[in-house]
Amino acid sequence: MSLKLYELVGIDPARPFSPYCWRTRMALAHKGLSAETLPWRFTEKNAIAPHGSEKVPVLLHHDKPVVDSWTIANYLEDNFPDRPSLFGGEGGRAMARMINTFGDIAIVGGIFPLIIADIPNSLAEVDAAYFRKSREARFGRSLEEIMANRDTAVVAFRKSLEVMRQTLKKQPFIGGAAPNYADYIVFGGFQWARVVSPFRLLEADDPVYAWRDKLLDAFDGMARTSPGYAV
Amino acid sequence: MSLKLYELVGIDPARPFSPYCWRTRMALAHKGLSAETLPWRFTEKNAIAPHGSEKVPVLLHHDKPVVDSWTIANYLEDNFPDRPSLFGGEGGRAMARMINTFGDIAIVGGIFPLIIADIPNSLAEVDAAYFRKSREARFGRSLEEIMANRDTAVVAFRKSLEVMRQTLKKQPFIGGAAPNYADYIVFGGFQWARVVSPFRLLEADDPVYAWRDKLLDAFDGMARTSPGYAV
Known part of the structure; x- marks a missing residue:
């Protein structure tokens, strides 16, 4: 194929x-x-x-x-219905919609102000200029201003993960005993941050940290071996 | 049975x-x-x-x-596996765990300070005294103090429903085309408020309001006809 x-x-x-x-x-x-x-x-x-x-x-x-x-x-x-299921049935497909929204709002939206001014460092000049102009127009502030208080903002971000944290105290993955698309939705945001920013999002004793570690190891360490910062 | x-x-x-x-x-x-x-x-x-x-x-x-x-x-x-499924498969059962945590933290936890001082009105004297003493000890403040700023706190509560709201713009129920346990988890919190408090949690043009209305009508209006406030 x-x-x-x-x-x-x-x-x-x-x-x-x-x-x-x-x-x-x-x-x-x-x-x-x-x-x-x-x-x-x-x-x-x-x-x-x-x-x-x-x-x-x-x-x-x-x-x-x-x-x-x-x-x-x-x-x-x-x-590809004969291959491992991403949702574990129709109920999971429906509920993953809400987890997808959580991923967009709480994870990507929550991480963005914490890493936004680091992103241009990964970009060629023309893309960096585009990124800066479009995002500064969206937020109405410079990238540096958006990110200025990240040392305190990260505390609120960590707190916003409580729903996930309490879930991961009950089961290894959002998808249950093994990861599925519900996990990849959320993990995508953490991996994005890992690739472009040295900023430390999670504390090492956080169950979310341990969960992220397992996903970094998944598929022969696909995400871990992809270039990024070891945070 | x-x-x-x-x-x-x-x-x-x-x-x-x-x-x-x-x-x-x-x-x-x-x-x-x-x-x-x-x-x-x-x-x-x-x-x-x-x-x-x-x-x-x-x-x-x-x-x-x-x-x-x-x-x-x-x-x-x-x-009761031969009756309608609450989770729609094992993926749904696993993901409902996170929605259960969302229900506990964001919904029950979010609504509690908005209705807490109304609850004793529904209770007999001995239960009201127990409720007041135990909850005031937990929060370190009187029930009335906890609830004092509910007119502004409800705005933050409504904002915290954004994950749900955006989901309900994409599909009728958290469980998909029809409600399942994911919906009942969250609805339980709204119905609790409806039974004990006249306080208006949702605005009428909120997709969450329309969703709640459908669950009030479910099962021949079981929740709607149960005694409560029409809010």
Whole structure:
């Protein structure tokens, strides 16, 4: 089969960092599928426009585009039903929708102000300029101002993980005894931070830290061996 | 079959109000099971101590006690497998654990300070005194002080529902096209508030409001027709 995945990178084409692309990377690995990586940068809108998207991940399956990490996960689940399930049934697929929203709001949204000014360091000049301009317009402040109080903001972020933390005291993964897409949704955000920022998000005695460690080790250490900071 | 359910009540034995008991009530209805209600009050510890619990819900199945709403939901799922599923498979059962924690922390924990001083109004004198003493010790403040700024605190509570709100813009229920235990977990908290407090938690144009309305109507309006405030 032919699978290709557009993934967000910066200067180093072998250092993918989008939280959403990492959700898809982990989902593909869970299904035992390998995809050819097509490195993609913020300013390369023209490369994916023909596939009907302005953002990555974009998956090409026999050249048919599948756009958006949630849609891709469902596509993989439906088109590769004989491989390990990403959701563990229809109830899990439905509930993963809420975990996907938690991943977007609490994880990606929570981490963004803690690492935002580190991101341009990974980007080529033209992409760094694009990133700065678009994000500063969105937040109405400079990247440095957004990130200025991260040493105190990270405390609130850690507190916001309490729902996850208490869950992980009861079972090893959000998906149960073994990880599934619910875990990859959340892990994508942590891996994004790990790739682009040396900032320490989690304390070592946090159950969320131990959980992240297990996902860094998953699939022969795929996420751990991908270039990043050891935080 | 013989099913009996200890449920928390106050002055009116036909007005159950515990968020956890409502999770179980909805779960029983989902399974098409009816249980005899055993009204239970805060100070009646002796009535349930023989069943190995200090709290309700306690379900008796042929006199065998099953304690704790999460354990009861799993018990019902495992012992009545031919009836409608509460979790929609093992993935849903696992992910519902995190939604259960969200229900405990964000919903019950979020609503508590908004209605806490209203609760004694529903209780007999001895139970009201117990409730006040134990909760004031836990919070280190009077019930009235805890609730004093609820008009501003409710704004933060509504904001904390964003994960749920965005989910409900994508699908009718947390459990998907139809409600399942994931919905009952969260609904239990709203129904608890509705039974004991006239305080308005949700704005009418909130997708969470519309979702709650549908659950009030479920099972022939079981929750709506149970005594409470029309808020």
